Amino acid sequence: MNNNITEQTPIEQLDATYKKCSQCGAELKGPYKFCPKCGKEIASTTNEPLPVPPVTKVVVTPNNFNPIYNNSEEELLNKFIDQELKKAGIEPDKKIVTSDILKRKNIFTIIFTVLVFVYISLIFFHFPMKTYIIGLIILFIYYKYTKRYDFMTYLKKEIKGRPGEKISNIVMSAKNSIVEDNLKKVRPLMIFAAFLLPLLIFKDPRIMYEKTNGGYNVRFYTFGLTNFTTASIPETYKKENVVGLRGNTFSNMYFLKKVSLPDTITEIRGQAFKNDKHLKNITLPNKLEYLGGGAFSNCTSLTEISLPDTLTYMGGETFSHARSLSKVKLSENLTEIRGNSFEYCTSLSEIKIPDNVERIGGHAFFGASALANVELTPNSKLNEIGSSAFRECNSLYSITIPKNISVNERAFKDSPTNINYFGEINYGHLIDSGKYKYDTFDYLYQGVETKIGKNYPTVNVENVTLKIESVNVLNGGNEFNIKYSGPNGELTFTLSQAVPYKVINENLAVEISGEEMFRRTSAISIRLYYN
Numbered sequence: 001m002n003n004n005i006t007e008q009t010p011i012e013q014l015d016a017t018y019k020k021c022s023q024c025g026a027e028l029k030g031p032y033k034f035c036p037k038c039g040k041e042i043a044s045t046t047n048e049p050l051p052v053p054p055v056t057k058v059v060v061t062p063n064n065f066n067p068i069y070n071n072s073e074e075e076l077l078n079k080f081i082d083q084e085l086k087k088a089g090i091e092p093d094k095k096i097v098t099s100d101i102l103k104r105k106n107i108f109t110i111i112f113t114v115l116v117f118v119y120i121s122l123i124f125f126h127f128p129m130k131t132y133i134i135g136l137i138i139l140f141i142y143y144k145y146t147k148r149y150d151f152m153t154y155l156k157k158e159i160k161g162r163p164g165e166k167i168s169n170i171v172m173s174a175k176n177s178i179v180e181d182n183l184k185k186v187r188p189l190m191i192f193a194a195f196l197l198p199l200l201i202f203k204d205p206r207i208m209y210e211k212t213n214g215g216y217n218v219r220f221y222t223f224g225l226t227n228f229t230t231a232s233i234p235e236t237y238k239k240e241n242v243v244g245l246r247g248n249t250f251s252n253m254y255f256l257k258k259v260s261l262p263d264t265i266t267e268i269r270g271q272a273f274k275n276d277k278h279l280k281n282i283t284l285p286n287k288l289e290y291l292g293g294g295a296f297s298n299c300t301s302l303t304e305i306s307l308p309d310t311l312t313y314m315g316g317e318t319f320s321h322a323r324s325l326s327k328v329k330l331s332e333n334l335t336e337i338r339g340n341s342f343e344y345c346t347s348l349s350e351i352k353i354p355d356n357v358e359r360i361g362g363h364a365f366f367g368a369s370a371l372a373n374v375e376l377t378p379n380s381k382l383n384e385i386g387s388s389a390f391r392e393c394n395s396l397y398s399i400t401i402p403k404n405i406s407v408n409e410r411a412f413k414d415s416p417t418n419i420n421y422f423g424e425i426n427y428g429h430l431i432d433s434g435k436y437k438y439d440t441f442d443y444l445y446q447g448v449e450t451k452i453g454k455n456y457p458t459v460n461v462e463n464v465t466l467k468i469e470s471v472n473v474l475n476g477g478n479e480f481n482i483k484y485s486g487p488n489g490e491l492t493f494t495l496s497q498a499v500p501y502k503v504i505n506e507n508l509a510v511e512i513s514g515e516e517m518f519r520r521t522s523a524i525s526i527r528l529y530y531n
Contacts, residue, residue, distance in 0.1 A: 081155055084171040098177040101154050108146040109187050115139055116194040124202040124222040126252040128275075199225060207233065215241035215264070221249050228255050229278075235262040245272045247292060254278065257301075261285050270294050270315060277301060284308060293317050293338070300324055303347075307331045316340050316361065323347060326370075330354050337364050339386065346370055349395075355379045362386035362408070369394045376401055378422045385411045393417065397441065403516070409443075409523045416441040416455070419525055424515035427527075430501050431509050436529035441513065444468050444482065445523045452508065452528060460507040461530050463487055468524070477518035482510075495524075507531045 021028060024038040034041055068079050085091070097105070119135045151174075158170050205227055208220040216237045223231070231250060233242060244267035250256060251274040258281045259273070265285040270292030273279060280301045284291075286308045293315025296302060304327035307314070311331035316338035319325055326347040330337075332354045339361035342348060350373035353360070358381050365371055366388050372395040376382060380402050387408040390396060393415045400420040401407070412419065418441050420427075433439045438456045446468040453461040464486040472479040477497040484491040484504055493502045497518050501511035512518070513525040 077156060077159065078152070080167050081152065081159070081171070084168050087168065088171050088175050090171075090175060097179060097181045098151065098154060098174055099179045100177065101151060102179055102181060102183075105146075105181075105187075106183060109183065109190060112139075112142060112146060113190045113194040115142065116191060117198060120195055120198040121202070124198065124206075124224070125220060126223065126250075128252055205231065207237075209237050209242070210246070212244065215243040217244040217246050217267075218242060218249050219246050223253055223256070228253070230258045230260075231256060232260040233262055233265070235264050243267065245269060247271055248274070251275055257281070263287055266290065266310075268292060268295055271297065273299055275299075286310070289313070291315065291318060294320065296322055298322070303327065305329070307334070309333055314338065314341065317343065319345055321345075330357075332356065335359075337361060339363050340366065342368055344368070349373070350375065353380065353382065355381060357382055359384045360386060360389045362388055363391070364389045365393060366390075367392045368396075371396050374399050378402070387411060388413060390415055390417060407516075409445075412525070413443070417525075418513045418527060419516065420514050421516050427500055427512050427514050431503070431511050431527075431529055433529055436507075436509065437531045438529070440528045441525065442528055443523055443525050444480075446471060449485070453530065458531065461486075464508065466510065468522075471521050473521060477515075478521065480524060495526075 021035040021040055023040040026035055026037040159167055202222050203225050205224040206222045209216040210219040241264040247269040249272045251271050253276050256276045257278050263285045266287050267290040271294040274294050274297045277300050279299050288308050288311050291314045294317040297317050297320045300323050302322050303324050306329040309332045312333050317340040320340050320343045323346050325345045328351055334354055335356055336359045340363045342365050343363050344367040346369050348368050349370045352375040355377055371393045382402055384406045387410045389411045391413045396415055396417045398418045403421050440455055444450050444466055449465040449467045452464040467483055469481045469483045479494050479496040481494050495512050503509040507530055509529040511527045513527055517524040
């Protein structure tokens with residue numbers, strides 16, 4: 001046997017030698033003792049070899065295959081389809097439409113047209129910007145998907161769905177269903193109409209109402225192509241009063257500058273004017289009773305606002321991030337300033353808190369860095385100031401509030417505020433401040449070191465800390481044992497009603513900020529004097 005096989009050389013292999021039966025002439029192969037045909041003993045057979053034709057084995061190489069099979073499965077399918085299309089007399093790159101494809105294209109076109117109409121219409125309803133970005137992405141994906149569905153895509157889907165059928169039969173079946181695309185020229189016009197129609201419908205501003213007790217609420221307001229900087233709401237609709245604005249009525253109208261509201265309105269719901277960055281002028285109805293949360297949030301151009309005395313409810317975040325708001329008149333009948341109401345109103349320099357306000361919520365004036373004067377009267381009913389209510393109010397150095405009020409320990413955190421109480425000794429002036437360059441305000445906490453000179457660091461108070469070591473709770477007023485630590489060593493002293501201040505050295509003195517502090521048990525506010 002030849003074992004040297006190459007792809008050019010056929011292999012010739014000869015079978016074993018055959019023998020013949022001497023009696024019957026039968027060809028024998030193998031170790032037979034007797035002839036299987038006549039029974040003659042093998043020993044009597046001749047040893048005559050028979051001529052055996054060579055058995056040829058041919059090595060099959062990649063060159064023996066059609067090169068088409070070197071392609072990927074997807075490419076192979078494309079080439080098979082191309083071959084069958086040519087046999088059927090169909091140009092592969094021609095815009096071919098079958099009845100099934102046309103049906104799908106028409107459905108896709110109708111859906112896409114409706115989506116375009118809805119998308120353009122929604123622009124006039126001034127939803128948040130991310131809504132339109134998401135909508136645009138959806139339209140783009142749908143358009144690309146629609147464009148991909150053509151004759152070749154249809155054939156591939158049919159072939160994969162009918163694996164037992166010849167490709168040629170599927171192609172011929174598709175050829176027999178080819179029809180004329182009677183909407184080919186109309187399709188672009190439909191899409192253009194879907195784009196144009198909303199522009200015509202919303203050419204002018206539109207107001208949409210909903211029935212409610214006592215009249216109608218404004219449910220939606222759509223700005224128009226002819227006017228998107230001003231808005232006006234009528235007093236009546238269908239001979240009944242317009243009594244309210246629903247949530248987000250005018251929100252996200254970035255070019256709105258002025259709004260006119262009738263005095264019949266008693267209720268403005270949440271976020272009604274949110275994100276109206278150019279809104280500068282608005283007069284609230286003189287019968288307004290309810291102002292929802294976030295109503296003017298992020299109205300960065302609004303400079304002043306006057307809340308009528310009929311207003312009894314103002315939601316949280318009402319004027320949050322209204323950075324240009326410098327003048328506010330609150331309703332005399334307001335009972336609560338809720339959380340985040342004036343957060344980051346960085347231009348607000350003063351505010352008068354009406355006597356009927358009982359609570360100032362958490363973060364109510366957080367970050368109001370220009371706020372220097374918070375005015376309350378001895379008749380104020382205020383009984384609670386929430387967490388971080390005046391936090392980071394960098395210009396608020398002093399505030400006077402009622403006695404027996406609950407003040408969260410973080411209410412004035414990161415603010416230089418000295419807290420005074422009506423009818424109590426005005427601490428904070430017992431030390432001659434003229435001897436010191438800096439006069440600041442800070443908090444001390446039990447077991448926590450407070451670094452001195454955070455706002456105005458100097459070499460004289462470098463690495464100096466104070467902390468409350470312990471508190472002696474007494475009926476007449478608590479005593480605070482305070483530990484001083486600095487480069488010159490440590491010192492422990494006590495602040496009490498009898499000794500409300502301590503001159504630590506020529507460069508540092510501390511003084512209790514108010515009589516109320518002697519009722520505290522874990523944290524106190526102090527005035528710091530240092531050079």
